[in-house]
Amino acid sequence: MKINEIPHDQENYKGKSDIHKLLYVTDENGHYRSANSEGWEVENLATRQAWEDQLEQLKEIEQEVQEGLLSPVPYFMKKNLMDISILAGYMGTWKWRVKRHFKPAVFQKLSRNTLARYAQIFKITPEELVRFGK
Amino acid sequence: MEELKTISFSQSNNSSFLHRQHAHCESGVTANLLYHNGISISEPMAFGIGAGIFFGHLPFVKVSGMPGTTFRIWPGYIFKRVTQRLGIKICTQKFGTPAKAMDALDTTLSRGIPVGMLAGVYYLDYLPEAFRFHFNAHNLIVYGKENDLYQVSDPILEHTSLIGREALIRARFAKGFPEPKGKMYYITAVPDKIDYTKAIQEGIKQTCFFMSTPPVPWFGVNAIHLLAKKITAYPRKLTHRQQVLYLGNIIRMQEEIGTGGGGFRFLYAAFLQEAAEYTGNHSLGLLSERYTQIGDLWRSFAYNAARICKSRESDLISYTELGKFLHNIGDKEQHFFKELKKLKW
Numbered sequence: 001m002k003i004n005e006i007p008h009d010q011e012n013y014k015g016k017s018d019i020h021k022l023l024y025v026t027d028e029n030g031h032y033r034s035a036n037s038e039g040w041e042v043e044n045l046a047t048r049q050a051w052e053d054q055l056e057q058l059k060e061i062e063q064e065v066q067e068g069l070l071s072p073v074p075y076f077m078k079k080n081l082m083d084i085s086i087l088a089g090y091m092g093t094w095k096w097r098v099k100r101h102f103k104p105a106v107f108q109k110l111s112r113n114t115l116a117r118y119a120q121i122f123k124i125t126p127e128e129l130v131r132f133g134k
Numbered sequence: 135m136e137e138l139k140t141i142s143f144s145q146s147n148n149s150s151f152l153h154r155q156h157a158h159c160e161s162g163v164t165a166n167l168l169y170h171n172g173i174s175i176s177e178p179m180a181f182g183i184g185a186g187i188f189f190g191h192l193p194f195v196k197v198s199g200m201p202g203t204t205f206r207i208w209p210g211y212i213f214k215r216v217t218q219r220l221g222i223k224i225c226t227q228k229f230g231t232p233a234k235a236m237d238a239l240d241t242t243l244s245r246g247i248p249v250g251m252l253a254g255v256y257y258l259d260y261l262p263e264a265f266r267f268h269f270n271a272h273n274l275i276v277y278g279k280e281n282d283l284y285q286v287s288d289p290i291l292e293h294t295s296l297i298g299r300e301a302l303i304r305a306r307f308a309k310g311f312p313e314p315k316g317k318m319y320y321i322t323a324v325p326d327k328i329d330y331t332k333a334i335q336e337g338i339k340q341t342c343f344f345m346s347t348p349p350v351p352w353f354g355v356n357a358i359h360l361l362a363k364k365i366t367a368y369p370r371k372l373t374h375r376q377q378v379l380y381l382g383n384i385i386r387m388q389e390e391i392g393t394g395g396g397g398f399r400f401l402y403a404a405f406l407q408e409a410a411e412y413t414g415n416h417s418l419g420l421l422s423e424r425y426t427q428i429g430d431l432w433r434s435f436a437y438n439a440a441r442i443c444k445s446r447e448s449d450l451i452s453y454t455e456l457g458k459f460l461h462n463i464g465d466k467e468q469h470f471f472k473e474l475k476k477l478k479w
Binding site: 001011013014015016018019020021022023024025026030031032034036040041042043045046047049050051053080081082083085086089090 | 155156157178198256266291292309375386389396437439444
C-alpha cells in the first residue's frame with residue numbers, strides 16, 4: 001500500500017474512528033513508514049455487520065424471554081456479548097449447567113447465591129435479573 | 135519510522151515512560167518496553183525477529199460461533215522470542231487470584247518498572263465500544279498510578295489512557311479463550327552488546343519453518359488454500375447470514391484488529407526492508423517489495439469479500455471467484471517463503 005492510497009473513511013458507529021490506527025505504507029521512494037488512518041470502508045462494514053448481528057440476536061432472545069420460552073440468563077449473556085463457554089467460565093461451572101439455567105422453570109428455582117453470581121457477572125442487581133421480561 | 139506526532143511523554147513515579155503508537159499490540163508493547171530499557175528497536179524489527187507473521191485457519195475452533203482465522207503467531211510468542219534472541223532477561227508471572235496479581239503489579243510499579251500484560255479487550259473501558267468484543271489476547275503496558283487509576287500505554291492508541299482498578303482486574307482475569315490469568319511480564323536485565331544480524335536470521339528462519347513446513351492443513355500457507363476451499367463451498371453449506379458473517383470475520387481479523395494493514399503483511403515487508411538496510415543484503419530488499427505486493431493482494435481480497443457482503447443475494451460465482459483469488463494468494467505466499475528460505479547471507 002502506498003502512502004497516497006491510505007483510506008480515510010470515517011465511521012462514527014460506536015466510536016470506531018475515535019482511534020486513528022497506524023498503518024505501514026511505502027512512500028514515493030518505496031521506503032516504508034507508518035501513518036495514521038481514520039478507517040477503511042471495508043472494515044467499517046465488517047465491524048458494523050458484526051455488531052448488528054449481535055443486536056439482532058439480542059432482540060430475538062428478548063422476544064423469547066417475553067414469551068416465556070427462555071429465562072433472562074441468555075438475554076444478559078448476549079447483551080454482554082458472551083457465549084455459553086465464556087459465561088460458564090465466569091460461573092466456574094459446566095456449560096450444560098448454564099444451558100439448563102436458560103429454561104424458565106429451572107431459573108425460577110435457582111438459589112439466591114447463584115442469582116447473585118449471575119448478577120455480578122452481568123453488572124446488574126439480582127432484582128434486575130429476575131424481573132427482566134416481566 | 136515513527137512520526138513525531140505519535141509521540142507523547144508521560145511522567146510517573148519519577149521515571150519517564152515514553153508511549154509510542156504502533157500498529158499491533160504485542161510487537162508494539164515489545165518495542166516500547168525495549169525502548170524504555172535503552173534498546174531502540176522499531177515495531178517491524180520486533181515483529182520480524184519475534185517471527186510474528188503467520189496464517190492459520192481452524193474450522194473446528196469456533197470463536198463466537200465463527201471458525202477461527204489468524205494472520206499472526208500465537209499470543210505471547212513475539213515478546214518471548216524477541217527477548218530470547220536479543221539476550222534480554224525477563225520475568226513472566228501468572229496468578230491464581232486477582233488480589234495477588236494486583237499486589238505484584240503494584241510492587242513492580244513502585245520499583246519504577248513498566249509492566250506488560252495480557253488483557254481481555256471487552257473490559258478496557260478506554261477503548262471505543264466498536265472494538266470491545268471478548269478477545270482475550272490483547273497486550274498493553276501499565277507504567278504507573280495516578281490517584282486510584284492505573285496509567286496505561288496501549289500501543290494501538292495515539293495517546294496514553296487511564297483505567298480503574300476494578301476494570302483492570304476484570305480485564306486481567308477475563309474468561310474464555312485464551313484466559314490471561316493475570317499474566318504480566320517485564321524486563322529485568324539487558325546485555326551490553328546485541329547481535330541483531332543473528333537475531334534477524336533466526337527470526338526469518340523460524341517464520342519460514344512455520345509458514346512452509348507444518349504437514350497439516352490448518353497452519354501456514356496450507357491454511358490459505360484450506361480457507362480458499364471453504365469459501366468456495368460457503369454458498370452450498372451455509373445460510374446467507376452465516377456466509378456474510380464468516381466473510382466479515384475474516385476481514386476483521388485481517389484489517390480491524392491492529393495489523394498495520396493487509397493482515398500484518400505490510401508490517402513484515404517493512405521488517406524485511408529494515409533488515410536489508412541493516413545487513414546490507416540486497417536480496418532481502420527485493421523480497422520486501424514482493425511481500426508488499428502480496429499485502430496489496432490481501433487488501434484486494436478484503437475489498438472483494440466486502441463487496442459480496444454488501445450484495446443481498448448469495449451468488450455462487452462470486453464465491454468461486456473469491457476462492458480462486460485466495461488460492462492465488464496462497465500460491466504467491468508459498469513461492470515467497472520458499473525464496474526467503476533459500477536466501478544466502
